[in-house]
Amino acid sequence: MVPPRFPGGPSQFGHAPAEVVSLAMSTQSGQPHSAQRAWRNHQRRKRNRRAGLSVAISAVIVAFIVVVLFWITGGTSSPTSSSSTSPSSPLPVNARPQHELLAQAPLVPIALPIDAKAVTAVVFRSIPDPAAVELTPTGPLHHYDEGSNGSALPDLELDVGAAAGTVAYSPVDGQVIAVTFNIVQGQVQGYRVVIAPQGAPDVAVSVTHLVAPPGTHAPSVGQAVIAGTTPIGRVIDLSTVETQDISQFSGDAGNHVAIEVQRVANSS
Secondary structure, eight states, X not given: XXXXXXXXXXXXXXXXXXXXXXXXXXXXXXXXXXXXXXXXXXXXXXXXXXXXXXXXXXXXXXXXXXXXXXXXXXXXXXXXXXXXXXXXXXXXXXXXXXXXXXXXXXXXEEEOOSOGGGEEEEEEEOOSOTTBOOOEEOSSSOOEEGGGSSOOSOOOEEEEEEOTTOEEEOSSSEEEEEEEEEEETTEEEEEEEEEEETTOTTEEEEEEEEEOOTTOOOOOTTOEEOTTTSEEEEEOOOTTTOOOTTXXXXXXXXXXXXXXXXXXXTOX
16 A cells, blocks of 8 residues: 555645745735835935925025124114115215304305215305305314415305215205206206395395205295205206316315305395
């Protein structure tokens, strides 16, 4: 008799392969699940790292912007406070001058028409104007006197230098009696304001080389003015029109306002 090929009989054949198949199936099915979990965990860690890196970069950018803005504004964090001053323009062109006398004519004191911080030079000159009244320099502000350079002619004009665009104020108390064009080299260059000063009915004060600021207009006839308080225009730029004598003292193009005291036509 031939011995059986499987000593354990049919039960051995039925159970052992089933266990092997079951183990193989569990191993094959478990490997993909484990790999998927590992891949998902890896992707999650990558996303977390990217998110953390993005937050860090954003924080660095914000910090950099804050530092730059702090440096630009000079340490101020308020837009209102930083815009209330103009660091690029140390001379406030629209400031009112302190009441300070520059010259004296008979019965007419001439006050500083421009903020002293913006004045580039003060010059007294002799001019060929028979109607002009002699001016006597006064006050503590330094001035140049062309008449002191050997000339026997009296000082008849007062030039107050300032950058183009600087606000000019009335040099006397009184009332505007005329506003006329200013002619330079045959062309209209701004205007001239003529003021009847208080307490001196026989003279008028002329202020020349003025221009109205954009969007505004020149003073009107009949308008009351106060010395050092009432604006009458801005200094016009004549640097491309003519060589201005005051430039030899001011050290720049020589833009200025010119002031004269003149006898009126009806004086006796």
